[in-house]
Amino acid sequence: MSPSAAALELPAFPEAEAEAPNADRAVAALYDDFPYPPPIADLAPYIAGDKLPTFNPRDSWALHFPEQAPRDTLDILVAGCGTRVVPMLAARMPRARIVGVDLSAASIAASHDQCARYGLDHVSFHRMPLEEVATLGQDFDLVHCHGVLHHLADPSAGLRALAAVTRPQGAISAMVYARYGRTGVYMLQDLAKRLGLDANNGGAPFMQALVKHLPDRHPLAMLPWGERPDLPIEEVADMLLHPRDRAYTVHDVRELVDSAGLALHRWLGNAVYEPAVSPLGALGEHAIAQAGPWERAAAMELFHGRLITHSFVLTHPNRPTAAELFSGPGMVDAVPVRSPHLSATVDGDQLALENRALQVPVRVTGPVEKLLPWLQAVDGRASVGVITWQVHQGRLDAATMRDALALFERLYQADIIELRSGAARG
Known part of the structure; x- marks a missing residue:
């Protein structure tokens, strides 16, 4: 290959890359050194209901359990709890029983300390891979797993492990990275690798400074991240120096869901995936309007072009979907x-x-x-x-x-x- 051809070589998407040795330890070390997202400084607005965790089961019950009467005594697993999800849910759901698991000791400590500060004692934490949650000997009404599956060596195995501890009438709320909107992220991840940078050798400060100098039309600069001139170093490490990261198209999400024997109950933020409430639908009748939910969502993903995540509710196949109801x-x-x-x-x-x-x-x-x-x-x-x-x-x-x-x-x-x-x- 000529030098000019090599210079034009596009970076591969992360799922095509070989697994790094000891990647689980590297993931844990990243979040021990750079806890992300930062803990919430004040939980009082969440306790009072002045601030709401997005799509949480108390305030958006119908998104998760539309055919069931609301109740506040749920058993909830937060798989990959990080620094803030358990405290936010605990603040909004004082009668729920909430279990958080994570690989990072620092993340668990931050969540534990925040709950203790506000007297939220209906929580417990375990440092463990989410693939091993069955060893807890518990099952759950709701499993919350946002921003985690795409960091696993085998996301399908991880989702199957979560399905195994989800009760028959329960639900899994999940979020994974979307491919097209993160194109600029993967360009910079590839650049960091070419420069020999990682989170342990000063890569985070370097990449933090580099983001400020991106051209205006760089794919990363045109997304919400580019609107903030000073990205926190923890966010830079998580976004650009993560040792294991993959992204999903809608069709990839479908394969992931099918591999775990689960059913798509609905998208969280369904409007983004619905042609009928978009300019695409306003332009007139077309074949996609009569297609199934997966095909409609795939078309809308291409139409929007810049989705950075996919969030959705999954259930066991015995539960009716929102469309069926x-x-x-x-x-x-x-x-x-x-x-x-x-x-x-x-x-x-x-x-x-x-x-x-x-x-x-x-x-x-x-x-x-x-x-x-x-x-x-x-x-x-x-x-x-x-x-x-x-x-x-x-x-x-x-x-x-x-x-x-x-x-x-x-x-x-x-x-x-x-x-x-x-x-x-x-």
Whole structure:
């Protein structure tokens, strides 16, 4: 190969790289030296409910268990707990029993100390690989595993281990890195390797300084990271110097889920994956609108081009999926709940609704006089059918119900509302 050809060689995505020796120890050492993310300084707003962990099971129950009555006594496993997830969940769910496992002693110590400071004694911690969680001799209603599977030597084996400790009616909330939005990350990871840098030889300060000098149109600089001139050194180490890191397309996520014998219940931030509430859908009917959920999500991933994570809820195949619960007649009896991350703004006679927790903005807009009565009627108790009767003051016909169902389907697709099965009113 000529020197000019070698200079143009593109970096391989991480899953194609050979496994480094002692990688588990290297992963633990990275987070012992650079605990990430930093612990939350003040848990009081989470305890009071002024701040909410995104898509947490207390405030977004319907995303995880829409066919079950809400309860606050869940058994929760946080697999790869890091420094902050257990304290945040413990602050919001004082009656839950929460177990955190992690490879990093420093991360566990940070989580433990934070819980102790606020008297959150319904938690326990274990330093261990998540692949060995069965040795705890416990099973769980909810397994939370965000930002961890993509750092394992065998993510499929890790997910199977989590499935084995998830109860039959339980759920797994997971997040993995997305491939296309992290292209700039993998360019810089490859650069660090070519320079012989890692987290143990001064690589973190060097890469921290280098990020400040990236060209404006570098793929990393065009993402949210590039908007912050001083990335914390812990974030730089986690993002650019991690010893084991892979990324997933939607189809890769599907293979991962299938390999564990699980079912996709729904995406967290489903609006991002739904053509019907995107410009793609607004341009007219096309084949993808009639495709299955995986195919629609894959198309939207390509349309957005810059998703950096995929978050989703998985269940055992015996549980109904969200699509099965709320298609057709199921929507009439469904109970809508406003998203805890809902933002509503008025501009003249127009109302704009948006879920602030989404990676990319997805908005539902319309005249205030038409949208607001429906939104005000959503109280977490009345069904779609009852709300329609209320808004139309008891005057119903087939066309009215059809229009109401179309509106609620759009609000649901855009993550403006969550839906509970009518049997799960609680």
